[in-house]
Amino acid sequence: MPCHPARARALLRKGRAKVARRFPFTIQLKDRETGVCQPLELKLDPGSRTTGLALSLEGKRGRRIVFAANIAHRGLAIREALTTRRAIRRSRRNRHTRYRAPRFDNRRRPQGWLPPSLLSRVENVFNWAKKLQRFSPIRAIAIETVRFDTQKLVNPEVSGVEYQQGELLGYELREYLLEKWQRACAYCGKKDLPLEVEHIVPSSRGGSNRVSNLTLACRPCNQKKASRSVETFVKDKSKLTRILSFAKAPLKDAAAVNATRFAIAERLAKLALPLSLWSGGRTKHNRMRQDYAKDHWIDAACVGESGTKVYIPPKLKPLKVQATGRGSRQQCLMDRYGFPRTGPKAQKRVHGFQTGDIVHAVVNQGKKKGKYSGRLAVRSTGNFNIKTGTETIQGIRYKDCRILQRFDGYMYA
Numbered sequence: 193m194p195c196h197p198a199r200a201r202a203l204l205r206k207g208r209a210k211v212a213r214r215f216p217f218t219i220q221l222k223d224r225e226t227g228v229c230q231p232l233e234l235k236l237d238p239g240s241r242t243t244g245l246a247l248s249l250e251g252k253r254g255r256r257i258v259f260a261a262n263i264a265h266r267g268l269a270i271r272e273a274l275t276t277r278r279a280i281r282r283s284r285r286n287r288h289t290r291y292r293a294p295r296f297d298n299r300r301r302p303q304g305w306l307p308p309s310l311l312s313r314v315e316n317v318f319n320w321a322k323k324l325q326r327f328s329p330i331r332a333i334a335i336e337t338v339r340f341d342t343q344k345l346v347n348p349e350v351s352g353v354e355y356q357q358g359e360l361l362g363y364e365l366r367e368y369l370l371e372k373w374q375r376a377c378a379y380c381g382k383k384d385l386p387l388e389v390e391h392i393v394p395s396s397r398g399g400s401n402r403v404s405n406l407t408l409a410c411r412p413c414n415q416k417k418a419s420r421s422v423e424t425f426v427k428d429k430s431k432l433t434r435i436l437s438f439a440k441a442p443l444k445d446a447a448a449v450n451a452t453r454f455a456i457a458e459r460l461a462k463l464a465l466p467l468s469l470w471s472g473g474r475t476k477h478n479r480m481r482q483d484y485a486k487d488h489w490i491d492a493a494c495v496g497e498s499g500t501k502v503y504i505p506p507k508l509k510p511l512k513v514q515a516t517g518r519g520s521r522q523q524c525l526m527d528r529y530g531f532p533r534t535g536p537k538a539q540k541r542v543h544g545f546q547t548g549d550i551v552h553a554v555v556n557q558g559k560k561k562g563k564y565s566g567r568l569a570v571r572s573t574g575n576f577n578i579k580t581g582t583e584t585i586q587g588i589r590y591k592d593c594r595i596l597q598r599f600d601g602y603m604y605a
């Protein structure tokens with residue numbers, strides 16, 4: 193059960209608990225096995241680069257966040273690695289070698305296939321949900337599955353009081369329009385500036401409030417257009433037809449954009465916890481109404497029904513998690529002609545240590561005398577590097593190192 197840091201410190205000082213894990217910091221009580229636990233809700237906001245995660249507790253004084261983390265994915269790194277591999281294989285095929293027919297007809301993609309870069313995101317999120325379930329009494333999961341809810345755009349009366357009041361509908365609508373018009377002004381094409389929802393056929397000329405009549409415009413364009421019709425405002429013929437046809441077309445990519453998010457929800461269903469799915473419009477609405485800053489973990493805290501009123505302690509800092517992968521298969525470094533520059537890589541483990549382990553080193557003599565703790569990089573010589581928060585110390589003997597936490601595919605800060 194997550195407790196206050198001060199309480200954890202007191203328990204450790206009195207010897208009533210021991211450190212079980214550094215990241216996320218977990219202690220284990222020595223004097224009892226069970227205790228009072230309150231159910232927690234795990235809240236997730238999956239993003240393309242970073243996923244926000246928060247644990248929310250419903251206590252006597254309302255809901256509050258007790259733990260938060262930002263998980264940085266390695267989607268781009270995977271993409272790059274695969275591009276390199278493809279290039280190398282292609283160059284090999286172009287060399288003058290004999291033709292080999294493909295051996296198996298095994299190139300079919302199974303249903304629900306996701307590209308490796310997206311799959312790694314799904315697995316990262318699932319991995320962390322499972323990890324946290326092991327450490328804390330999670331009883332439910334709330335996840336943001338879509339940026340905007342097309343259902344609610346078509347039929348605003350689907351559910352919830354806010355929908356009927358039309359306040360939240362505005363958020364869904366804005367997100368939808370931002371995605372559809374690629375976050376740019378429809379008339380001048382400018383990006384990165386505040387955009388306003390604009391009626392293509394003005395209301396005064398009988399234009400409707402349907403999504404197909406709405407677009408986004410920057411303030412100057414919006415004011416210039418005022419209540420003029422789009423035909424008199426946009427002089428360029430081709431531009432006009434583009435805007436009009438684009439407005440009529442429904443957003444096709446919405447499904448693709450949301451594919452990963454649904455895949456995550458599907459994977460999380462394996463944890464056999466009650467799962468609730470929410471839209472991004474609602475998250476944004478919750479966050480803005482409570483006046484919280486924009487961050488991935490804060491978005492996670494504001495997901496769904498339980499995010500409408502949630503207390504985030506001002507001193508709470510998220511755990512920064514970076515997915516690193518587990519090294520490459522490349523055996524030796526090459527020179528610029530592609531010949532091996534170094535001997536093949538020795539084994540991954542050196543004297544029981546592995547790159548990525550978090551260690552504490554006490555050096556008693558020599559130039560490096562002192563105490564260091566941080567992330568380890570092994571060398572086959574047995575003289576390791578330790579990366580602390582501020583610097584990298586080279587040449588630390590393996591005998592001086594003690595493991596605090598084994599490498600688990602993530603880097604922490």
Ligand SMILES: [Zn+2]
Binds near residue numbers: 378379380410414
């Ligand atoms: Zn404009």
